Amino acid sequence: MTGPGSWDGRGTAGLAPAAPRPWPPATLPAKRSKVELIKENSNFLRFPLREELETEAPNINESAVQLIKFHGSYQQADRDVRSGKAYQFMLRTKQPAGIVTNQLYKVMDDLADEFGSGTLRLTTRQTFQLHGVLKHNLKTVMSTIIKNMGSTLGACGDVNRNVLAPAAPFKNRKDYLYAVEAADKLAALLAPQAGSYYDLWVDGEKVMSAEPPDVTQARNDNSHGTNFEGSPEPIYGTQFLPRKFKIAVTVPSDNSVDILTNDIGVVTIVNEADELQGYNIYVGGGMGRTHRIETSFPRLAEPLGYVSKDDLLHAVKAIVATQRDYGRRDDRRQARMKYLVHDWGIDKFRSVVESYYGKQFETFQTLPPWKFESYLGWHEQGDGKLFFGVHVDNGRIKGDAKKTLREIIESYQLSVRLTPNQNLILCDIRPSWKSRITKTLAQVGLLAPRHIDSLNLTSMACPALPLCPLAIAEAERGIPSILKRIRAMFDKVGLKEADSMVVRVTGCPNGCARPYMAELGLVGDGANSYQIWLGGTANQTRLAQTFMEKVKIQDFERVLEPLFYLWKARRTSEESFGDFTMRMVLLIQMPGIVAE
Template sequence: MSSEQDRPKPTSEGNNLLALGEGNGSKVEQIKLESRHLRGTISEELKLPTSHLSEDLVQLIKFHGSYQQEDRDQRQSRKASGEEKAYQFMVRSRIPGGIVTADQYLLQDDLTNRIGNSTLRVTTRQSFQIHGILKGNLHEAIHSINTSLLSTLSACGDVNRNVMACPAPVASRAQAQVQEIAREIAFHLAPRSRAYYEIWIDGEHSHDIEAPGEDEVVEPIYGNTYLPRKFKIGVAYPGDNCIDIYTQDIGLIAKIENETLVGFTLVIGGGMGTTHGKAETHPLLAQPFADVTVEQALPVVETIVTVQRDYGDRQNRKHARMKYVVEERGIPWFKAEVEQRLGYTLANPSPVHFHELNDHLGWQQQADGRWCLGLNIVNGRIKDTGTLRLKSGLRAITQEFQPEFRLTGQQNILLANIPEEQKAALEARLSEFGISSNPDDAGTYRFAMACPALPTCGLAVAESERLLPNVVKQIEGDLQALGLADEKISIRMTGCPNGCARPYMGDIGLVGRSKDIYNLYLGGDTENTRLNTLYAQGVKTAEIAPTLLPLFSFWKNERQNQEGFGDYCHRIGFAQLKEKAAAHITIG
């Protein structure tokens, strides 16, 4: 990054961004600058009888909530036969806090059957993704989602993405406010350009934000080139880190006194993404920043976003996340910049303590006497497979019982607002479709997550979603043999180092390097407040479980006070672990 004195003073609209730093910005920066506030030629290309969009629009369409992808399973056969790639699109909804109505869920389900690949996916950021949409059906998908009073605007792209929040059913007014602030932040930071409504909603205004007038600045927060990179925000309930607060660009941890929300402690600068072979890229945890009142929360969040807008790296997208601004300039500099823009001083951050990462599974009674049922969804993929007819079952349950859906940061689903008298009937209906209401039936997979990876993600270099079930099954067998089957172990796998399933947190992280080759990370904690660390590089798929087996044995025999697997690895240290593992192999 350029030194501060090399930068022009940022404008209030943030429109001078390409002058920041050296050069003219990355290619993506040029695309954004010339896009006419996200319009590009999307409308024109949607009308062409082609299977895909041009290269520039592949970047631009992300701001509208969609990724152009291909079915990579067909790549070789189609190339051999002289056919073009099997292009398709993924559409992601923006769902602040992961709360959707029964009707909104049914619409998503309908779209997967009508124009998708017949599966629906819960993301690690409490959203829905529909895969397998062809270009000719893209307008229908996004338009239909908006008719249900949801949106796809800013679900992707160089803007603030879906705002996470603890999804547990309301237990108090304070908890309701925690979920409301997530919604307020999401709508406040949504792009103001009319482009989205012109293209997808036939010129109509959105239900959630008002388009600006002709004499107003088009993007008063983002400016002409939006943010240097994606931006992520989460709002946590005290004590429960179910949204991985330290992985966010901005994390707000609620401060509650006498069942009243009095403010938030902010942490900033988290992020998971890295790049193999580039030491300057790495995952980072968010750092304590400041305490704010409820009234200050929105203006402070906006101001932090503008600092990233003006000082984030626009030359190198691999170095463009706010975590690097925070790391390299420091919290004192960042806080002073925010305070100067706000015109007042921020309070120092209070200590934050998380005692659990609650997956909210199983039956839980709500404050109003009704019930909520949390269901484990393997890798968030809602589909029918053999005797587990998850997709058909959820549709039937939704039509009959009309529950509110709440999506979790672990890709699971909570069915909320179930009356006491309907509990037994709902359980009976679930069992008809092979769906268990007992979270213990998930076994070791209860705390496992994977990104989609192959065949749809263009960044994937290895399998993830399709492979992790088999890996976990092997690990679970080893744990059972050691008498550790009931222990809580988090396992997270991604097909590339970008970290969508947050593999650098938790007990075990598996990050794809190439086909059937993974880096193995160990030593996080069950509350997800500590990064894990690279333990072994280039582990073949078949060697993942055997590599872990002796470590599980050491853990069983040497742990202290029921410490978790990650805590044990962290305490012992990798040098000693590797020495013990080598001795174990020699003896074996």
């Protein structure tokens, strides 16, 4: 049944698809989540956010809280403050491939000091997070970012998030350049179009560069029923997507982007002459889950197929339309695309996507093994200049390190790239500057990787307490001492510096730091309590498995030390901790472990 105000299965009222499809979505479900109704009645993300921003209250109401996410902000409260709610806002930027101009970096650094908490945070999706912004300063901060060629649009909310690509600024590697170009175009294709972002934050002024013609053409193409004809949001409609959506682009073998954890993974394929041929596409990855809900789980993406170089935008749009129309609208826990792929199976999912795409996918191309690349330390760019990957503990830039980074970036007019591992790359460095920059960074503890504990180099943690409302345990504030304790355990059992592993810690099961891919993942499941996940790989290609639950932080040595003894005593030559635990330890009942 369709008509004014009714549900037509396409996520908006009274707008029929332009072309029939063989699997029409169900009509109005018996129950839709509260967020669905908020989106539908928001006038494309405007109401009641605009009205709430104009009140004197330090916070906004629940409907506005849901809408401001699409604009790139979360309302938070400092949970360390016990007397009342200390409301503030977190802003997240959006820049494909983590590319940050010299101007934008300086602006973000200034905003952190003037309107934020005095720190910048680098995220696992190559963006900045600015914490501590008060409501009455939101418009000033947002408009400043926009007018300096930055953006927060779509950094949160039920839309495509920041598109990842390898952060290495290689100028002589066409495959890397193709990956960045694809990330840029996919981000532009799937950005919200209705204009509320510019209406609210810069009074309707559209401060943006022209998009490539092929992006405009792909967005407007409705030959296979992917669009809402005549809508300000041709792809998203009034309901937008059922949940958040994540895309990463990379080149064969480079898994610096955790490719298999994304809703869509794209791999550039070039020929022997470095000419772009097409793209492999993965679908169905995702990390989020809920404790004690067996129907929620982390999942790796799987191959969907291959498309030619001219078809990527249309293929990705078809995948997004499939998730939009068939993803769960009644239960947000089940609304990510990974559950749709899991429930249908890859063959049915491919068939439905092909009905929107208008073509069949070609055979997935053979790829070499994946390798994790951190790009820390000094590297050649390929144009006579260098880049330096700076390790930033848990992505938090603060204090003297923040001041020194700003001085270097400003003095040498450097551009910056953010990595998916919470680090930062200084680009376009002349060889003659290398020694001075190295020395200056070292003076504030920003050392070359050979001087940093190997456990720290690959670890990650989410912000968690005190600001994230979902956190139930420490992560960013807790991981420094956790890594020191692990190193002490290594020393006690006789493991060497080279015997490292990937450690990731999150304060809740949503998995923002991707703990389910770690060799040792710690997932908050109570106050000072964690689930322990074991068995991931250093190249991020295998899911870890739950080993123990409700392990108090003071009991880590009792639980982990026997595992490290076993690893040292029973591993095969060069066997990693993740491979060892997947092979052996998960088969052993914990009470029966004997340290040898």
